[in-house]
Structure formats: C-alpha cells, structure tokens
Amino acid sequence: MMTEQKRQMHLGAFLQDVGHHIGAWRHPDAPRNAGMNLEHFKLLARRAEDAKFDMIFLGDQMTFQYEEDEHIGRTTRTVNFEPLTLLSALAMLTRRIxxxxxxxxxxxEPFNVARKFASLDHISGGRAGWNIVTSWTLGEALNFNRDEVMDHGLRYQRAQEFVDVVQGLWDSWEDDALLNDKKTGLFFDPDKLHVLDHQGRFFKVRGPLNISRAIQGQPVLVQAGSSSDGQDLAARKAEVIFTAQRSLAEAQGFYRSVKEQMQAYGRQPHQLKIMPGVFPIVGESREHAGEKFEQLQELVDPEIGWPVLARHLGGFDLSGYPIDGPVPEFPLSQGNQSRQRLLADFARREKLTIRQLYWHVTGTRGHWAIFGTASDIADQLEERFTGGGADGFNIMAPWLPGGLLEFIHQVVPELRRRGLFRTEYSGSTLREHLGLSAPPNRYTQPAAGAAL
Amino acid sequence: MMTEQKRQMHLGAFLQDVGHHIGAWRHPDAPRNAGMNLEHFKLLARRAEDAKFDMIFLGDQMTFQYEEDEHIGRTTRTVNFEPLTLLSALAMLTRRIxxxxxxxxxxxEPFNVARKFASLDHISGGRAGWNIVTSWTLGEALNFNRDEVMDHGLRYQRAQEFVDVVQGLWDSWEDDALLNDKKTGLFFDPDKLHVLDHQGRFFKVRGPLNISRAIQGQPVLVQAGSSSDGQDLAARKAEVIFTAQRSLAEAQGFYRSVKEQMQAYGRQPHQLKIMPGVFPIVGESREHAGEKFEQLQELVDPEIGWPVLARHLGGFDLSGYPIDGPVPEFPLSQGNQSRQRLLADFARREKLTIRQLYWHVTGTRGHWAIFGTASDIADQLEERFTGGGADGFNIMAPWLPGGLLEFIHQVVPELRRRGLFRTEYSGSTLREHLGLSAPPNRYTQPAAGAAL
Known part of the structure; x- marks a missing residue:
C-alpha cells in the first residue's frame, strides 16, 4: 500500500527566447535568433517534459520595446514566434507537458481568445492554459489604434468582463452535446447547446462558441498581475498565479492574502496554485554561481541597461542621479504598477543604491534570484514551499538552453531526493498535473438521483 | 537535357471538416466530430502532400450558422479547430505542402494577423498563406460587438487598408537585419529595421512587427470574393484567387477580367493564380458518379436544406414559393454579394426551377460540380486549364476522407499522364510550388553596382 502522497511542488519552465538575462544572447552557448528558432524551443519543451515539469510558459508582448535610440540595435528581445502558433506546433512534439x-x-476580442485556447486544448489533448495579461506597454497601444495605454483600473475592468465572456463561451457546449447520430440525422442535442448572449460594458457577444467543450472542461486560467486589481482578478478567476515576490515574508504575505481573498468569491485555497518566478544560477559553490552571474552581467551594455531600468520604473529615468546615491521616490505610472511598487519597496527596505538597483533589474528583471549550489537552491525552494509562500515555481533560466538544463540535471534530482517533486506524471492533462479539477459546465444539470 | 517545362496546374485541397456536402457527416465512412478530429486532418494533410498538392486550404467563420430553430440539432458545421492553431500543428506533421x-x-486587428501568419511561415519553413475574407454572416457580427454586418463596400474599404497594413508590417525587418554579433553586442542593424507608422481611416499602427522577415518574404495572399470590390482587391493584392465560376465561358470571362484589372496596379498576369473550386465525384461511369451524388443527397434533411438555400441567397427564403416554378428575382443583401449574384445569374441563365436550385445549392454549395469517370474529370479540368479559365483548382471533396482520396488515386494519375500535374515537388515553399517569386522588401535598396 502507498502511504499518503506528500504535497509536491509544481514547476513551470518560463521560456523567454535566449533566457531571462538581457545579456544572455551573447553567452557563448546561445543559439542564433533564439526567439524564432524552432529547434531551440523543441529542445527546451522536450527536456522540460522529460523532467516532468507541469508546464512550459510563454510570455508575450505585441510589440518589442522599440524606442528610437542610437543603441536600439543592441536590444535583443525584438522578434519571437507568436505564442499560440508556437504552442500548437510544440503540442505535436510533446505528449504530456x-x-x-x-x-x-x-x-x-474574447471570442477569438476563447476559440484559440479551446482549439489548443483539443489539439494538445487537454494541456492548454491561458495567462491573462492586460498589456501595459506604450508600444502595444501604438500598434492597436491608440495613442496611449488605457488607464490601469479600466484595463482590469475590461479584463474581468473579458474573462467572464471567455468562460461563458467555453461553456457553450456540454460535454456530451455532440451525438453524431448518422441514423436519425441528429448531429447534436440542442438542449446541450447554450447561447451566452452577453451584453456588458465592454463587450456584446452572442455565442455560442464554434468549438466543442475543451478536453479539460476549460483551459487553465493563469494570471500574473500583483496590483490590488490584479489580485482581485486572481482571487476571482485564476487557477495559477505567476508572481514576483522576493523575500520569504513578502511571499507568505502575498500567498495568505490572495488565498483569503478567494473566500469572498466562494473559492477554496486549493483551487489556486501560486508559483513565483525564480531566477536560478547553479554553481559548484556559491562563489562559482556568483561568478557565473557576473559573467552574464559583463555582457550587458550600460547603454541598454539604463533604458531597461527606466522601463521597470514606469519610465522614470535614474541615469542622471548619482550612481552610488540612494534610489529617490518616484511616481507610479499607468504601466505595470505592481512591478513598480515591488521595486520601490525593495529599494527602500534594502536601502539600495542606484547602482545596486541597476544590477538587480538588468540582471534578474526584479525576480527572486538564487545563486548557489543545487542543494542551496533546493533549500530555498523547499523553505518557501513548505513555509506557506508558494505552491510551486516558474523557472526563469538566466540563459537558454544551458540555464534550464543545469536546473533540470542538478536541482530537480535534489528536489526528488527530498520527495518534493514528481518522478513521473500521474495524469495527462495540465489540470491533472496541477491537481485542479475540471470546472463543471454551468449549464449541466446534476443527474437525477445522483444523491442516492 | 530537359525540354521546356509544360505549364502545369496547381491543386489545393479545401478541407472542410467531413467534406463539402452538407449530408457528408452521415456518410458511412465519415469520422465522428470530423471538424475537431486531429487524426482526420493529419491523414488528409499527409495524403494531399503525398499527392504533391500545392496546398491545403481551410475556410473559416467565427461562428456557426446558429439560428434558433427546432431543427438546429441537424446542423453539422458547428465546431471546428481554429485554423491557425490547426495549421501550426499540421506544419509539424508535414514537410512540403x-x-x-x-x-x-x-x-x-492587422497587427495580430500579420504576426500569426508570419509566425506560421517561420514555423512551417515558408509554407504559409492567408486567405483574406471580409466575413459576411450576421452570426459573426453578433460575436464581435455589432448588431449587424458592416456594409459590403465599407467591409472592402477596411479590407484594402487592413492588407496594406499587414504587408507594411511584414516589411518591418529586411532579410539580413539580424546580426547576432555577440562580440560587438549588436543584435540587429538599425538601418534595416523599419517603422510603419501607418495612420489611415480605419487603423493606426506604428509597428515594427516583432517577427523577423518571413521565410517566403511574405506569406502568400489568397482572396476569395468575386464581387467588383472583391475583384478589385484581388487585382491589387491577391496571389491566388479561390473562386466559384461554373461554366467555361464564365470562368474565361472572370479570368480575363481579373488579369486585365491587375495591369492598372502595375502587376503581371503570372503574379496571380486563379484556382476555382471544384466539387468532384469520381465514378466507374458517369451514371455511377451520379448515383454516388444522389446517395449523398438522400442524407440531407429538407428541414436543414431550405435554411441553407436561404443563407446562400442572402436570407431570401424560397420555401413558400411553388417548388417546380421558376426562381424569382431577389434583392442582394449586405452579405456575400458575389455568391448571391452568381446564383441569381446561374438560375436565370439555366432557367432553373426552385427544386433544381435547391439541389444545386444544398448539394454542391453553388460550386462547379463534375460527376464522371476519372477521365471525364481530367478532361474538364484540362479544358478549363488550357482554355484560359484557370491556373489550377481548389478541390472541394464532397465527403472526407474518401472523396479526396478517390480524386488522388484516380484523377491525379490521369492528370500526370497528360503532363498536367507535377510528379514531385521542385521547391520547398508555397511560393515555389505556385511559381510565385518572393516579394522584395519595399525598403531594401538594390546593391550598389548591381546594374554593372
């Protein structure tokens, strides 16, 4: 007999072209044009699957950070596959992840998003997840008929209604609506088709969706904002949160707060998995890991470092201030407020100089960085996982493929020795990997007599 | 030495879930839920590739023909994969088509469309094509914040600007813009990045696109409307037209007219391939083919046949008229005017009764149907191809997979015996199959001294 299953962590592989460090493309191992290199993504997806990760995770902006600037040619995050086309291709090259x-x-538009993720879910046999973002960059606004970014609050109001519509469309067809009865000529049961007829502030969408019910019931909803608006959306809807708390105390506070907020919406804590981003560098010793980080830092031109920092601060430029002086107060912009606030709090609490903040942001994008041996990294992940700060982690390898492969070869076995991570998939869908049950279709009546 | 290559026809396989006949899902061989059956599409794509077809072709509507109706459950074209996700998956399961x-x-939005097709082009190694439609159904309007379909003329004005923006975005990066120079830290050449800065009547799009230049330079532009607005768009932009002329004279007139209209836009006739739809039924004799068609017709319920006819006539319902009387004049609606006009002309010219029109539309969707032996079908295709009516054909198999496989096994060898169709691919991209050269990037300067 098996004993009761120990709680295990969930792992995602956040695949950002050549890695999350902005100097990574100059790393000796970096493949050319990684963002549009299918062989590169194929390798990463297969290795993550071999390691039994819950998921691969693709970020997205519908622009690159284009600014007319003499140093623009040094910017690497410029071209990338469109995520839904890429994942549909990778679905054919993997089986479980x-x-x-x-x-x-x-x-x-919600109809298009509902449709694409439902289609990916069918194509992949139940492995699709949608990371909901509201898009905070000016570059995106300018590509979509706008002169400026929508107000932060308005973006989240639109997002709430958007998700409601998408979920409504996903319930258009009950699980057993399609009959295919060649003899009678009845293709589907009309009582199991539901028309949404949504009319709201932002959207008017009749439905029904022209895709049958997803293999997972609904694709998994992932959410990444940590502002109060973002937390509210997460508490109401998200099944996975990708977040960026650095200290244990911060992570515990966030974890507790969001899981409490869920109650107001009638949801249970286990229905949401909180998976902070982790930026790991594995070394033979802590010093060795630190050296590896410094080698990456040396690949970053200061000319591109300063604008990167300014973007993380909502456009506030620190390059004119004394570099070894304190980080001044700066106003929040309409951009990614949760990230701006996290950085401001971090700088104040740790009494960072501008130079330190510069290194932190250009080096680790403001995420939780762990430099050390495999055992050090496992210790820290274990502490946060068992200490009420996380249900798992989204691994943001500094460079790819090497940084992820080192994590897989060195840290994952250590987590397994401690019983903290699976050795084999027990299910075949993303929901099964995450321990999330399939949401019932809102229209499906409980079977008569089911309570007997 | 090879002699000069005889002009050969192009073939597309128009994959419509279980086939183009509305009764096809009840055919004994029809797979269940064909529209969302990945194995079914995998088989079809691979067989079409084995037969060296130029392309597979997916239609799309962002709705199904939902009408609250007691017979709605008899409607089969309800659920289908989203085309871009499906083609991205199929790109991994095929190599050349x-x-x-x-x-x-x-x-x-043009930014999203430009991006998805460019991404598919990279994923597939240069095999993407975009069939441009303006969407004429009410169901789509109701899924996208509208109460009615946009006016026909306005839809085409928007489409013209939309295509201009997409093509502008596709030229964002010159072919050799990415440098990947790890040593100097220059990732791309800023002189080879171009910002569109489009400001028009319908769209304001800055760009640049965040996808590097497509393998084909640009994905192939396909267009399907035959109204005067549609022909104008085709003459200006299209590289392939999918059309629906039935008689040879009609096809010749259309062919000549569109190729003449191209001149006004400075384009050469060979830059556009006209590929009418063909609805073939192969039999051991003509009678046998006719019987096969009648067997399909018997699978159609009259309850769903009449609404199908009404939709093809822009909503005009003939079910109240005497069934063996003449087809009355009917007004054009804002829907698919070219299709309405073709049917009206056809009915008048052929002096059809309502019953005959009903059979024609419910049976063949108003497309050119050929029922006969493989040799009969090859004769008719040859006549149209050599007689100035077509550059190739988009094969609309009445049922799938059988209808397409019969065409492949019986008609394709006959076309090859006549030297009318390739026995092997000579290129690897869709442009190469079609004999279309890659469009030069509008920003690329001819090399200095190139004229020497």
Missing part, C-alpha cells in the same frame, strides 16, 4: 501562453485582454 | 488559412479583416 502543459502549454501555457500569454494573451492580452486589451488588444484581443 | 502549403498551409493556407482564412482570417477575417472585419473582426481582427
């Missing part, structure tokens, strides 16, 4: 893509609620 | 998907200019 979850496939999560980002799609914006600000520059798409 | 072109992949053409329909996307609407009325319910998408």
């Amino acid at each position: 979850g496939l999560v893509a980002t799609a914006s609620t600000s520059y798409n | 072109g992949l053409v998907a329909t996307a609407s200019t009325s319910y998408n």
Whole structure:
C-alpha cells in the first residue's frame, strides 16, 4: 500500500527566447535568433517534459520595446514566434507537458481568445492554459489604434468582463452535446447547446462558441498581475498565479492574502496554485554561481541597461542621479504598477543604491534570484514551499538552453531526493498535473438521483 | 537535357471538416466530430502532400450558422479547430505542402494577423498563406460587438487598408537585419529595421512587427470574393484567387477580367493564380458518379436544406414559393454579394426551377460540380486549364476522407499522364510550388553596382 502522497511542488519552465538575462544572447552557448528558432524551443519543451515539469510558459508582448535610440540595435528581445502558433506546433512534439501562453485582454476580442485556447486544448489533448495579461506597454497601444495605454483600473475592468465572456463561451457546449447520430440525422442535442448572449460594458457577444467543450472542461486560467486589481482578478478567476515576490515574508504575505481573498468569491485555497518566478544560477559553490552571474552581467551594455531600468520604473529615468546615491521616490505610472511598487519597496527596505538597483533589474528583471549550489537552491525552494509562500515555481533560466538544463540535471534530482517533486506524471492533462479539477459546465444539470 | 517545362496546374485541397456536402457527416465512412478530429486532418494533410498538392486550404467563420430553430440539432458545421492553431500543428506533421488559412479583416486587428501568419511561415519553413475574407454572416457580427454586418463596400474599404497594413508590417525587418554579433553586442542593424507608422481611416499602427522577415518574404495572399470590390482587391493584392465560376465561358470571362484589372496596379498576369473550386465525384461511369451524388443527397434533411438555400441567397427564403416554378428575382443583401449574384445569374441563365436550385445549392454549395469517370474529370479540368479559365483548382471533396482520396488515386494519375500535374515537388515553399517569386522588401535598396 502507498502511504499518503506528500504535497509536491509544481514547476513551470518560463521560456523567454535566449533566457531571462538581457545579456544572455551573447553567452557563448546561445543559439542564433533564439526567439524564432524552432529547434531551440523543441529542445527546451522536450527536456522540460522529460523532467516532468507541469508546464512550459510563454510570455508575450505585441510589440518589442522599440524606442528610437542610437543603441536600439543592441536590444535583443525584438522578434519571437507568436505564442499560440508556437504552442500548437510544440503540442505535436510533446505528449504530456502543459502549454501555457500569454494573451492580452486589451488588444484581443474574447471570442477569438476563447476559440484559440479551446482549439489548443483539443489539439494538445487537454494541456492548454491561458495567462491573462492586460498589456501595459506604450508600444502595444501604438500598434492597436491608440495613442496611449488605457488607464490601469479600466484595463482590469475590461479584463474581468473579458474573462467572464471567455468562460461563458467555453461553456457553450456540454460535454456530451455532440451525438453524431448518422441514423436519425441528429448531429447534436440542442438542449446541450447554450447561447451566452452577453451584453456588458465592454463587450456584446452572442455565442455560442464554434468549438466543442475543451478536453479539460476549460483551459487553465493563469494570471500574473500583483496590483490590488490584479489580485482581485486572481482571487476571482485564476487557477495559477505567476508572481514576483522576493523575500520569504513578502511571499507568505502575498500567498495568505490572495488565498483569503478567494473566500469572498466562494473559492477554496486549493483551487489556486501560486508559483513565483525564480531566477536560478547553479554553481559548484556559491562563489562559482556568483561568478557565473557576473559573467552574464559583463555582457550587458550600460547603454541598454539604463533604458531597461527606466522601463521597470514606469519610465522614470535614474541615469542622471548619482550612481552610488540612494534610489529617490518616484511616481507610479499607468504601466505595470505592481512591478513598480515591488521595486520601490525593495529599494527602500534594502536601502539600495542606484547602482545596486541597476544590477538587480538588468540582471534578474526584479525576480527572486538564487545563486548557489543545487542543494542551496533546493533549500530555498523547499523553505518557501513548505513555509506557506508558494505552491510551486516558474523557472526563469538566466540563459537558454544551458540555464534550464543545469536546473533540470542538478536541482530537480535534489528536489526528488527530498520527495518534493514528481518522478513521473500521474495524469495527462495540465489540470491533472496541477491537481485542479475540471470546472463543471454551468449549464449541466446534476443527474437525477445522483444523491442516492 | 530537359525540354521546356509544360505549364502545369496547381491543386489545393479545401478541407472542410467531413467534406463539402452538407449530408457528408452521415456518410458511412465519415469520422465522428470530423471538424475537431486531429487524426482526420493529419491523414488528409499527409495524403494531399503525398499527392504533391500545392496546398491545403481551410475556410473559416467565427461562428456557426446558429439560428434558433427546432431543427438546429441537424446542423453539422458547428465546431471546428481554429485554423491557425490547426495549421501550426499540421506544419509539424508535414514537410512540403502549403498551409493556407482564412482570417477575417472585419473582426481582427492587422497587427495580430500579420504576426500569426508570419509566425506560421517561420514555423512551417515558408509554407504559409492567408486567405483574406471580409466575413459576411450576421452570426459573426453578433460575436464581435455589432448588431449587424458592416456594409459590403465599407467591409472592402477596411479590407484594402487592413492588407496594406499587414504587408507594411511584414516589411518591418529586411532579410539580413539580424546580426547576432555577440562580440560587438549588436543584435540587429538599425538601418534595416523599419517603422510603419501607418495612420489611415480605419487603423493606426506604428509597428515594427516583432517577427523577423518571413521565410517566403511574405506569406502568400489568397482572396476569395468575386464581387467588383472583391475583384478589385484581388487585382491589387491577391496571389491566388479561390473562386466559384461554373461554366467555361464564365470562368474565361472572370479570368480575363481579373488579369486585365491587375495591369492598372502595375502587376503581371503570372503574379496571380486563379484556382476555382471544384466539387468532384469520381465514378466507374458517369451514371455511377451520379448515383454516388444522389446517395449523398438522400442524407440531407429538407428541414436543414431550405435554411441553407436561404443563407446562400442572402436570407431570401424560397420555401413558400411553388417548388417546380421558376426562381424569382431577389434583392442582394449586405452579405456575400458575389455568391448571391452568381446564383441569381446561374438560375436565370439555366432557367432553373426552385427544386433544381435547391439541389444545386444544398448539394454542391453553388460550386462547379463534375460527376464522371476519372477521365471525364481530367478532361474538364484540362479544358478549363488550357482554355484560359484557370491556373489550377481548389478541390472541394464532397465527403472526407474518401472523396479526396478517390480524386488522388484516380484523377491525379490521369492528370500526370497528360503532363498536367507535377510528379514531385521542385521547391520547398508555397511560393515555389505556385511559381510565385518572393516579394522584395519595399525598403531594401538594390546593391550598389548591381546594374554593372
């Protein structure tokens, strides 16, 4: 007999072209044009699957950070596959791993988003997840008929309604609606088709969706914003949160707060998995890991470092201030407020100089960085996982493929020795990997006599 | 030495779930839920590739023909994969065949469309094509915040600007813009990045696109409307036309007219391939083919046949008229005017009764049907191809997979015996199959001294 299953962590592989460090493309191992290199993504997806990760995760912006600037040619995050086309291709090259893509609620229509993720879910045999973002960059606004980014609050109001519509469309067909009865000529049961007829503030969408019910019931909803609006959306809807708390105390506070907020919406804590981003560098020793990070930092031109920092601060430029002086107060912009607030709090609490903040942001994008041996990294993940700060982690390898492969070869076995991570998939859908049950179709009546 | 290559026809396989006949899902061989059956599409794509077809072709509507109706459950074209996700998956399961998907200019944004097709082109190694449609059904309007379909002329004005923006975005990066120079830190050449800055009547799009230049330079542009607005768009932009002329004279007139209209836009006739739809039934004799068609017709319920006819006539319902009387004049609606006009002309010219029109539309969707032996079918295709009526054909198999496989096994060898169709691919991209050269990037300067 098996003993009761120990709680295990969930792992995602956040695949960002050549890695999350902005100097990574100059790493000796970096493949050319990684963002549009299918062989590169094929390798990463297969290795993550071999390691039994819950999912691969693709970010997305519908622009690159284009600014007319003499140093623009040094910017690497310029061209990338469109995430839904890429994941549909990768679905054919993998069998079990979850496939999560980002799609914006600000520059798409809910019918199209509902349809694409439901289609991916069918294509992949139940492995699709949608990372909901509201898109905060000016570059995206300018590509979609706007002169400026929509107000932060308005973006989230639109997002809430957008998600409601998408979920409504996903319930258009009950599980057993299609009959295929060649003899009688009845293709589907009309009583099991439901027309949404949504009329709201932002959208008017009749439905029904022209895709049958997803293999997972509904694709998994992932959410990444940590502002109060973002937390509210997460508490109401999200099944996975990708977040960016650095300290244990911060992570515990966030974890507790969001899981409490869920109650107001009648949801149970286990229905949401909180998976902070982790930026790991594995070394033979802590010093060795630190050296590996410094080698990456040396690949970053200061000319591109300063604008990167300014973007993380909502456009506020620190390059004119004394570099070894304190980080001044700066106003929040309409952009990614939760990230701006996290950085401001972090700088104040740790009494960072501008130079330190510069290194932190250009080096780790403001995410939780762990540099150390495999055992050090496992210790920290274990502490946060068992200490009420996380249900798992989204691994943001500094460079790819090497940074992810080192994590897989060195840290994953250590997590397994501690019983903290699976050795084999027990299910075949993303929901099964995450321990999330399929949401019932809102229209399906409980079977008569089911309570007997 | 090879002699000069005889002109050969192009063939597309228009894959419509279980086939183009509305009764096809009840055919004994029809797979269940064909529209969302990945194995079914995999088989079809591979067989079409084995037969060296130029492309597979997917139609699309962002709705199904939902009408509250007691017979709604008899409607089969309800659920289908989303085309871009499906083609991205099929790109991994095939190597050479072109992949053409329909996307609407009325319910998408040009940045998203430019991006998805460029991404598919990279994923597939240069096999993507975009079939431009303006979407004429009420069901689509109701799924996208509208109460009615946009006016026909306005839809095409929007489409013209939409295509201009998409092509502008596709030229964002010159072919050799990406440098990947790890040593100097220059990722791309800023002189080879171009910002569109489009500001028009319908769209304001800055760009640049965040996808590097397509393998084909640009994905192939396909267009399907035959109204005067549609022909104008085709003459200006299209590289393939999918059309629906039935008689040779009609086809010749259309062919000549569109190729003449191209001159006004400075284009050469060979830059556009006209590929009418063909609805073939292969039999051991003509009688046998006719019997096969009648067997399909017997699978159609009259309850769903009449609404199908009404939709093809822009909503005009003939079910109240004497069934063996003449087809009355009917007004054109804002829907698919070219189809309405073709049917009206056809009915008048052929002096059809309502019963005959009903059979024609419910049976063949108003397309050119050929029922006969393989040799009969090859004769008719040859006549139209050599007689100035077509550059190739989009094969609309009445039922799938059988109808397409019969065409492949019986008609394709006959076309090869006549030297009218390739025995092997000579290129690897869709453009190469079609004999279309890659469009130069508008920004690329001819090399200095190139004229020497």
